[in-house]
Amino acid sequence: MRILHTSDWHIGRSFHGHSTLDALSGVLDVLVGQVRENAVDAVIVAGDVFDSAAPSAACYPVLSRTLAALADAGARVVVTSGNHDSAARLGFQSALLRADITVLTDPTSVGTPVTLADEHGPVHVYGIPYLEPAIVRHLWPGVELRNQAQTMRHALDLVRADLAERGGRSIVAAHCFAAGVDATPGVEREIRQGGLDVVPLTAFDGPDYVALGHIHGRQQLSERVRYAGAPLHYSFGEAGKPRGSWLVDLDADGLSSVRWLDLPVPRALVTLEGPLDDLLTHERFDAHRGDWVRAEYTDSTPQPDPMRRLQARFPWCATVVHAPAETRPDDGEGYARRVRAARDDAEVIDAFLAHVREGEGASPAERELIRHVLDARAVAEAHA
Template sequence: MRILHTSDWHIGRSFHGHATLDALRGVLDTLAAQVRENDVDVVIIAGDVFDSAAPAAACYTVLSDALRALSEAGTRIIVTTGNHDSAARLGFQSGLLRDGIHVVTDPLSAGTPITIDDEHGPVHFYGIPFLEPALVRHLWPEAELRSQHATIAHVMGLVRADHAGRGGRSVAIAHCFAAGVEATPGVEREIRQGSLDVVPLGAFEGPDYVALGHIHGRQQLSERVRYAGAPLHYSFGEADKPRGSWLVDLDSAGLASVAWLDLPVPRRLKTLRGTLDELLNDARFTEHEDAWVCAQYTDPTPQLDPMRRLQARFGYCATVMHTPEGVRGPDGLTYSRRVRAARNDVELVDAFLTHVRDGEGASEREIGVLRDVIEERSLVEASA
């Protein structure tokens, strides 16, 4: 049996205020083409299908079109919820879906598989919807479920017990933060990374393959436990992480092989660093003019209207950060001491600039302007 493991579509998420639906639609079309080209039997979508619990109408259209395209490519589909999804909204149309599309939203169904046969016999797919301990512990009062670890471990125990009575091969699907993964700062923020919410790798013992969701970059925790990551880049922290899915082959004995299938990147992401003048004019940045750009300008002081100026060169400049280099540290002088030490008006203004600009006083050009202004004022006052 050939399985394609994807996750974290986040339909409806914006990228620094820019819509991503069209880009995602194109990537998912490629995913459907890959399913057809590789004769995939089952597609797994391991949670965070939508980006919010109340997606806009256009998001449902993207999902429906993607599921239809996958189904028409000749595959079965198993979808589970993630922490972004509303189980009710993701599952409300499950009864209307065509044959071969399974949406798993009920926690109590986690120990009951969706069974799909191939030439070697049955493969049992155990879909585990996102389990928030506080919301599901009443379903299993016999267990003490105070963390993601305890909750996943309990449900995986149910999976192993059910599978022991069925035999054959098995695949588990879950959405959580597993121990040993490298998270992207600021991205996988909704499931805490503290000791209570990290699920040890040992909790996933048993199945021939474990398809995980939540982490946006592909990661391999063991030969049979993996994250596929998101199909789009949703932050600059993900820029160096490839986009794609895992192509998993099961033979009669279990896991036979796993290969990576790349997905296209609609627009590259690039973080550029330099002074504002360098970013606006240096030829070394020319190749990035059509990329999504995070501009970090290093001038000692904030510059006037940097976003508008940068977007004149980089049409897809999405964010601007002031990250100065070589800023002087505090010299221990208070503002009042600087003012008392000033011997004239130029030094008085220089004292003010030094105070408000983290130790950087007036430049030679600024001092020249100050002298001209003060001299002109003196002449006016003298002639009055």
């Protein structure tokens, strides 16, 4: 049996204020084509289907079309909810879906598989929706569920108990923060507290393959425990990381092989660094006109209106950072002391500029302008 493991579609997520719906739709169309070309028997979507608990109306057709297209390509589709999803909203339409599409959002369904079959017998797919301990602990009285590790271990215990009775091969789909992952700072919403909610790898013992969601980058924690990551880049911290899915083959004895299927990147993400004039004019940056750009200009002082100027050259410039190439060492002369030592208003202003510019005060042209403004003010006050 052949399984395609994908996750973290985040339908409805924006990228620095830009909608990603069209780009995501195009990438998911490619994924559907890969399912057809590789004769995939089942597609597992391991959580975070939507980006928010209340997705906009435009998000639902993207999901409905994609799920139907995957099923039309010949695959059985199993979807679980993630920590970004509203289980109630995502699960609402599950009863209205066709028989070859299953959306699992009910915690009480943990331990009850979707069973598929091939020439070697049954394959049980256990979907574990995101389980928030405080919300689900009442469902299992007498079981201590204070954190993600305990909750996920209990869910996997239910899976193992059911599997021991049924026999056969098994796949688990879950959404959590597993020990050993390399997360992208600021991307994956925290579902852990002080390390307590990290799920140990041993919790996943038993199934032939564990399809995880939540981490946006491709991760292999063991031969049989993996993250597929998101199909789009949603942060500059993800730049350069491949996008795609895992193609998982099971034979009569269980896991046979796993290989990666790349997905296209609609628009590359790059970080460009240099003086602002270079970023605006140098030919070495010409190739990035069509990329998402994070610009770090290294001028010693902040420059006027850098975003507007950069977007004239890079229409997809999404963020600008002032990162001076050199910073002056602290001379021990604090701002308050500089102000107290100032002999007139011009020196007060110069002290302020030196403070906010990391040591560089007013330029000669600025000093002239400051003196002109102060003189004009003095004349106006004298005639008031």
